[in-house]
Amino acid sequence: MGQLGTYALLLGLALAGYGAVAAAFGARTARPALVDSARRSAFGLFATVAVVNGAMLVALLRNDFALRYVAENSSRQTPAFFRVLSLWAADDGSLLLWNLILAGYIAAVALRFRRDRPGTFPYALSVLFVVQAFYLILVNGPARPFATLPNPPADGTGPAPLLQNHPLMAVHPPFLYLGFIGFTVPFAFGIAALLAGHGTDAWVSIIRRWTLVVWCFLTIGLLLGALWSYSVLGWGGYWAWDPVENVALLPWLLSTAFLHSVMLQERRGMARLWNIGLVIGAFSLTTFGTFLTRGSVLSSVHAFTQTAVGPAYLAFLAVVMLVGFGLLVWRLPALRGPARLDSAISREAMFVGNNMLLLAATAIILVGTVFPLVVEAVSGEQITVGGPYFKGAVTPVFLLLLLLAGTAPLLPWRAANRARALGRLRVPVVAAALVMVATALAGVRQVTAVAGFGLATLVLVANGQEIVHGLAVGRRGGRGGVVRTLLRGRRRYAGFVVHIGLAMVAAGITASSSLGRQVDVTLKTGQSTVFAGHILRYEGLRTDEQPQRIVLSARVKVDNVGGGDAGMLDPRMNLYPAASTPIGSPSIRRGAIWDLYASLTSLQEDGDSATFRFYRNPGVNWLWFGGFVMALGGVAAAWPVRRRRDDQPPPAAARTRAAVEVGAV
């Protein structure tokens, strides 16, 4: 298996190299056959990398401990399910998955453009192959996933205990990778457009569509990461402003900015330079994130610990930024946009504001993440930037973004008729004001919390009102009118759905971060405590010996204060042979309004006494649900229903109709 993997990796590198050269050379010398052979080699590359991943999977499942990676990340006791996950439980293996996903994207691009090819296609393909070649060089050189051990051990170490503790580990990394790696495609088409020097805007709808897909994956990946943190780590929260979380959020923010500003270009021919800058920026940030995570620069829960690949990532980052922004500057004369804003109260102005805010958030988080590194480089001191900085600096920006998401969709393009715009805003503003008064009366004293709930309401009602309005208009159109309306305004309605999801997420974050409560309590067997309207009684410790670990569960009976059984909680500690400290697992009673969350922090007197931390976390489920709604909206916007119309500039009549439709809003 090791040999198969090693040779397949070499073959993959050769294919990527061939594809990169053939596509670019074929386009330069106008030989379509050559370009097509490059296109077809994408499928060969995908198959080859799939074989590599298969080889590693087989080695993991067959306990082939002669392979160093298997010996370090799997063991005989590891259940088969987690052996499969071991493929991405450590640096070298996850690079294989990384390569597979990238090859998958290239194959998808090759499939999508099998017939109608934009002029930028060969160059984009070439750029994609170059990026893939870089990651294949990594696994052929500095990182060697198929390295063997001179004297193989009888049994392996098993995966890191934290990573074999929860099935979410099966989906969080792949989705995050799909999101992260996917930015290569918009980047490739952006670079291709700059290389080809096309003055037209044809590339922009291609980039927009792929960015939407990637954005959906990244949204889900971030969400699953937060869910994993909440369900596994037992600290009661879901976002810790950990450097690796931050670098995953940065491209999400930039791509969100792009998805808004791209409409300026599609509709008004504005912001060309800006948009392509955002695309290059987003890919640079993913590369930077990869370097930070895998180059062993920062220490974090996520950090891999390998030094050999660090310089390679850094060099790659330098090339990406130099080529990307260098080309951008080179093509400046061709990228100048003609248009300017007609009015400060218009959709365009709102998009500009949205972009400024998202960029500000990106900058704040980037600075906070890199700051410790800067300080250490300059003064040699080690510092950490904690949650309070991020929370304090980012909260006002996010609140302003909510304000825009709740008002901008109601404003027309170009210039607004003030009276009419204000009229549409009346219901959402009144609803928001009512919610703010109600939360203040209910005893919430934090200004940001009151504002957060109010603005979330504004977003929810404003966007909901638009959907309801659209449906009402559609119903008047007779049979199938509703469906027709929804399909015709698919992108608009999808946008509203994303905003409604955002409102739920905002409400969830506001609630959980400002209204949560927690208590630390030590209970002897049979003793009970009252917390958040519940009586919690410790009923003793249960020990469960499983092949790969020992599980200690503290059983806590939950009763309502007013009487009535409310079930059990069983926070656990897991003892893994390879871990010196026990790994805790929280127990959560999830509810529509709030969760009751229990962590076992320590045990005394052989389990006769246990120390718990109980949390009352409001709104956490709104966050998961809202995030899901956002991704759903993204999928609806990206779904390829009317491929022809989207890829070509709409005929004049359609354009007018669309303008009227939006203008009427």
Added chain:
Amino acid sequence: MRNILRRRTVLLGSVVAVVTAIVVLLSTGLGRDPSSTASPLIGRAAPDFTLPRLDGPALTLSTLRGQVVVINFWASWCTECHTEQAALAQTWKKFRDSGVVVVGVNFQDTTRDARDYVRTAGVSYPVVEDTNSRTALAYGLRGVPETFIVDQAGRIVDRIIGPVDATRLSDTISSLLAAGPR
């Protein structure tokens, strides 16, 4: 037009400058050697221990005073420990007659697995069992393998996190031997 071109050159230059600055900054993060971590223990007396040997009587660190001691924390379940075994064996073979002792401290393991490993890997230096991990705590162990070098006066002079490198080990020991007992 000339103006645009000149501006373009300036901008290109600034792109290059900014990227260079970023790369230089980030590369300082790479310069750190994570295997040699500053430890408050370096320069201090090595915490003493008396631990049972895997096969034989207990061993007390302070009885080895006057010799250079290489304390290697390991476990049978640890792959990096397998990797560094050759380097340790080589060091032991090279220096065992010149006043150097290698001591393996078995960490979080079962006696049977530890014995199996010692037999199959052909470990010939003394190995003790840190049964309740108290010694590991005293040394502030971050994980296994981890190795401490103790000079003739019983002071810790180096701490290596992760597998040891035969050359580095040999250099440190040679310089200690050359300096002689102080």
